[in-house]
Amino acid sequence: xxxxxxxxxxxxxxxxxxxxxxxxxxxxxxxxxxxxxxxxxxxxxxxxxxxxxxxxxxxxxxxxxxxxxxxxxxxxxxxxxxxxxxxxxxxxxxxxxxxxxxxxxxxxxxxxxxxxxxxxxxxxxxxxxxxxxxxxxxxxxxxxxxxxxxxxxxxxxxxxxxxxxxxxxxxxxxxxxxxxxxxxxxxxxxxxxxxxxxxxxxxxxxxxxxxxxxxxxxxxxxxxxxxxxxxxxxxxxxxxxxxxxxxxxxxxxxxxxxxxxxxxxxxxxxxxxxxxxxxxxxxxxxxxxxxxxxxxxxxxxxxxxxxxxxxxxxxxxxxxxxxxxxxxxxxxxxxxxxxxxxxxxxxxxxxxxxxxxxxxxxxxxxxxxxxxxxxxxxx
Numbered sequence: 454x455x456x457x458x459x460x461x462x463x464x465x466x467x468x469x470x471x472x473x474x475x476x477x478x479x480x481x482x483x484x485x486x487x488x489x490x491x492x493x494x495x496x497x498x499x500x501x502x503x504x505x506x507x508x509x510x511x512x513x514x515x516x517x518x519x520x521x522x523x524x525x526x527x528x529x530x531x532x533x534x535x536x537x538x539x540x541x542x543x544x545x546x547x548x549x550x551x552x553x554x555x556x557x558x559x560x561x562x563x564x565x566x567x568x569x570x571x572x573x574x575x576x577x578x579x580x581x582x583x584x585x586x587x588x589x590x591x592x593x594x595x596x597x598x599x600x601x602x603x604x605x606x607x608x609x610x611x612x613x614x615x616x617x618x619x620x621x622x623x624x625x626x627x628x629x630x631x632x633x634x635x636x637x638x639x640x641x642x643x644x645x646x647x648x649x650x651x652x653x654x655x656x657x658x659x660x661x662x663x664x665x666x667x668x669x670x671x672x673x674x675x676x677x678x679x680x681x682x683x684x685x686x687x688x689x690x691x692x693x694x695x696x697x698x699x700x701x702x703x704x705x706x707x708x709x710x711x712x713x714x715x716x717x718x719x720x721x722x723x724x725x726x727x728x729x730x731x732x733x734x735x736x737x738x739x740x741x742x743x744x745x746x747x748x749x750x751x752x753x754x755x756x757x758x759x760x761x762x763x764x765x766x767x768x769x770x771x772x773x774x775x776x777x778x779x780x781x782x783x784x785x786x787x788x789x790x791x792x793x794x795x796x797x798x799x800x801x802x803x804x805x806x807x808x809x810x811x812x813x814x815x816x817x818x819x820x821x822x823x824x825x826x827x828x829x830x831x832x
Contacts (some may be wrong), residue, residue: 459681464667465617467659467685472741477655481693484647500584501529502573503538503547510558516569516591517668520551525587542574549573549584640705641793642761642785644697645723649781650752652690652724653731656682657744658734664826675824679732679816686728694720698792710795719791719801722808723784729815730780736822759785778814783807 467473502520506513521528529547532538538550541636552570560567573584659682670678698716702709709716738744757763758776765773776782787804790796 455680456677459669459673460685463681463685466663467655467689470659470662473655473743475659476745477651477689477693480651480654481647481696484651485644485697488643499527499646500525500549500587501547502526502549502551502584502588503541504528505533505535505538505550505552506531507555508553508557512558512563513553516553516557520588520591521671523587523591525583525590530709548702549588551588594753638793640707641702641761641788642759643756644701645785645788646752646756646759647696648690648693648724649727649755649779649784650748652686652727653734654744654748656686656728656731657735657738657748658741660732660823660826661738661744664736664739664743671827675827678827679729679819679823682732683725683728686705686731687724690724690728691720694724707793709792711792715791715798716788719784719787719805722805722812723780726780726808726812726815729812733815733819733822736819736826755779755781758782761785761789777807779813780808780811780815783811 469479485825492650504517504520507515515651520526525550530541532541535550535552538547538552541547542550550572554568554570557567557569569588571585571588673681698709701707711719734781737743738747755776758765758768758772758779759782783804787808788802790804791798791801
């Protein structure tokens with residue numbers, strides 16, 4: 454069998470397998486819509502809040518107007534007790550509550566402290582944080598207004614009183630992720646993880662379905678089979694990567710600061726090392742359904758140890774070290790640094806070399822595994 458014939462039968466074997474086609478082609482297209490979907494609104498806004506106002510004063514009403522004007526929250530109702538407010542939250546009529554204590558206005562005018570209580574459904578962390586941020590901001594605005602009234606009552610110059618309350622002006626300019634949204638932050642890492650997992654599953658299904666049968670793979674050398682499989686899968690995933698890092702990045706308005714050449718250079722060892730890893734793992738399976746079950750199970754752990762949705766400092770060192778043998782981990786960090794954070798090529802060079810090292814390692818393991826598998830089945 455010639456080299457071109459081997460490439461052709463490999464491609465034919467991939468396209469003729471429904472499980473592989475659904476996993477690779479269907480999965481890449483499906484997840485390109487499903488995974489970014491929760492982040493399309495970028496940040497949670499206009500979260501419903503119910504209020505328990507025990508003070509019912511002009512100042513408490515002013516506070517509520519400040520809160521309702523916040524883009525984070527919306528005051529949907531005022532109720533008579535905390536129990537009723539909690540019932541609103543349990544019935545999903547509201548996501549948070551604000552309790553204004555009795556004597557709120559009097560205590561503030563006397564210079565005493567006043568405690569505002571707020572809470573919410575912490576099952577949805579982003580929603581809860583939006584509610585808390587909106588209420589804290591409204592409370593601080595109301596507090597500054599009271600301070601301003603007090604300073605004016607003591608005869609302070611209005612301009613000086615205003616400056617004393619706003620002595621420091623913060624000009625916040627984001628260095629990365631200019632929109633401050635979740636899509637540009639989460640999507641780049643997720644897309645690489647999708648490419649990684651679907652490629653591992655595809656190569657795993659193909660190998661696991663062949664080892665107990667007779668076919669073209671029994672009539673070629675292990676190295677020729679591995680080489681052809683690497684080329685075919687890498688060519689397919691080069692197209693998938695172009696779709697993700699090109700069209701999808703544009704569609705989801707993900708900022709890209711790296712050049713096309715830098716991104717291409719980064720993707721080459723990532724795709725090759727992942728494909729080699731999948732071929733090596735395929736030699737461990739003899740049932741077609743096992744690669745999907747096992748690799749889907751480890752998707753979430755890989756997501757967390759990759760370090761872009763959970764701080765690496767909070768992950769045990771042993772797990773961090775073990776995760777370095779997973780091609781997606783250095784690839785995600787390198788892509789985020791290079792493409793999203795604008796780092797130079799020299800900054801990601803160690804990660805690039807790391808991926809090439811993984812490619813050589815998995816290529817060796819794939820050769821050993823495939824050779825042993827073919828020897829066992831042919832023998």
